[in-house]
């Protein structure tokens with residue numbers, strides 16, 4: 235027993251030290267450029283940190299101020315100037331201006347020096363995630379055409395039909411590990427933003443680098459510009475996308491198919507995350523590609539795992555055992571890609587706990603037309619199994635199309651969960667009705683993004699529902715001081731806790747595709763991450779970090795192996811991966827994460 239464990243861990247050590255990892259940093263970078271071309275390349279640029287020997291070697295002498303500074307000094311210089319910006323903008327009434335100024339400052343750093351940018355992002359992820367990701371990324375997308383300075387990512391358009399297989403070779407990196415793609419049709423809760431939606435793949439991939447340690451040279455943000463139905467954009471002089479209505483039907487699918495095949499041709503092992511597609515295409519493309527590519531839909535699948543972790547947390551917060559979950563009454567507002575993804579996942583958890591398909595009775599779902607019942611004309615099959623009926627188990631008078639406040643008053647739900655994209659829809663009347671919830675700790679999840687679309691704020695929840703309430707939102711809010719030293723926790727319930735780990739685990743396992751089992755393993759890992767003590771305080775989610783991502787990534791990787799989907803990565807095969815214990819897998823995943831440091835540069839010639 236001891237011998238085999240010892241043998242296994244020596245194999246593990248060898249794997250860590252000898253794998254031809256794309257993540258373990260190389261000792262030197264070989265560059266085929268010199269002088270200003272290096273300074274203008276954010277991947278190689280070190281600004282004033284180039285040592286004199288390197289300045290001589292690379293033709294940089296005289297192109298930089300004479301004093302050589304170290305990384306730490308550059309870091310401090312950036313943070314100080316960022317703090318000055320913050321101070322100068324204090325009292326500025328227009329919060330949009332402040333957010334965009336901060337985003338521009340970070341973006342300028344990215345365009346100049348990626349190593350410094352990612353270190354700043356990693357070290358300050360909680361502070362900077364709201365700038366590179368939601369909510370500021372929403373503002374950036376809305377104003378993208380005016381803000382555009384330097385291209386990031388790739389643009390495939392309806393006009394590129396038949397060209398994508400060659401276009402994909404225009405991307406400069408030989409290897410791409412992680413792609414996030416959108417068609418811009420449903421950007422956060424902001425609707426169709428056409429080509430301007432490219433900000434979302436950029437923001438998501440920044441989190442991949444910061445939280446999952448994906449090498450930034452191996453990520454690719456992609457926008458598929460198939461037109462836009464947003465009249466305002468079509469009339470906007472600055473708009474940078476195609477000026478045509480969105481492609482539909484087979485024409486649309488042909489573009490997506492061609493893009494996916496081009497990816498497969500050049501980078502067959504890349505993981506592709508679909509993001510912010512309008513509902514019909516979100517589900518259709520997921521079904522179309524899930525068994526043929528290593529891909530997933532973050533809004534349907536990532537969100538579902540995070541929401542389920544939150545729902546189970548709400549059960550624990552009441553001091554109830556998890557098997558009580560099927561008795562929780564949950565009102566879901568929004569029956570789109572995210573809402574239906576959450577409902578399917580929660581139902582599956584209920585069925586796993588022994589409830590039958592016909593017997594589950596805990597969900598009430600509303601969309602823009604109110605409560606969805608079996609009487610709904612043209613009932614969407616995706617939501618049919620959640621539509622309320624009229625049998626003896628039903629609450630009387632809850633008719634088709636009943637309003638949110640009626641539903642909350644009559645159901646007295648344990649959880650009210652919003653994925654509607656409608657800001658403020660959980661108004662005072664609704665929240666006061668939640669106070670009468672049958673739960674001693676009513677939970678309100680206002681998951682829509684960005685902040686302007688949040689269904690309510692934590693202040694409103696703790697004021698109207700009560701201090702015992704549990705709150706979570708898609709975009710970040712500050713905790714609320716409840717007086718007497720007590721805190722009302724403003725959790726962030728966002729798929730950012732899962733997608734980086736899902737992508738990383740899929741990548742390192744070399745999975746052929748991303749199975750339900752792999753996603754479940756990630757979600758279960760997240761659900762069990764928070765301790766009972768934290769849950770009692772009302773804390774449902776951990777801060778986003780490399781630690782949680784490594785755990786989720788390891789869980790996903792192990793599930794891929796268990797399901798025989800893993801083909802290995804970077805010379806580490808499935809057999810070797812399968813010999814690792816749980817702990818060793820976490821160590822392995824952690825070790826494979828890229829970390830920003832300056833490397834000596836050596837000129838090719």
Ligand SMILES: NC(=O)C1=CN([C@@H]2O[C@H](COP(=O)(O)OP(=O)(O)OC[C@H]3O[C@@H](n4cnc5c(N)ncnc54)[C@H](O)[C@@H]3O)[C@@H](O)[C@H]2O)C=CC1
Pocket residue numbers: 420421422423424512513532533537540567568569570571572573600601602603604652653654655656659681682683684687707708709727728729730
């Ligand atoms: N926190 C997170 O991790 C995530 C949050 N989201 C957010 O969820 C929101 C919805 O996303 P999707 O489901 O993809 O959008 P979607 O457009 O597919 O669905 C929106 C749903 O909300 C319903 N709705 C609209 N107005 C309503 C009203 N007044 N009352 C009740 N329901 C109403 C619509 O009928 C539709 O069913 C967005 O704001 C998005 O940012 C999405 C994914 C992840």
Ligand SMILES: CC(=O)C(=O)O
Pocket residue numbers: 368421422423510532533682683708728729730
């Ligand atoms: C978080 C996210 O994926 C969304 O709001 O669409």
Ligand SMILES: [Mg+2]
Pocket residue numbers: 422509510532533
């Ligand atoms: Mg999304």
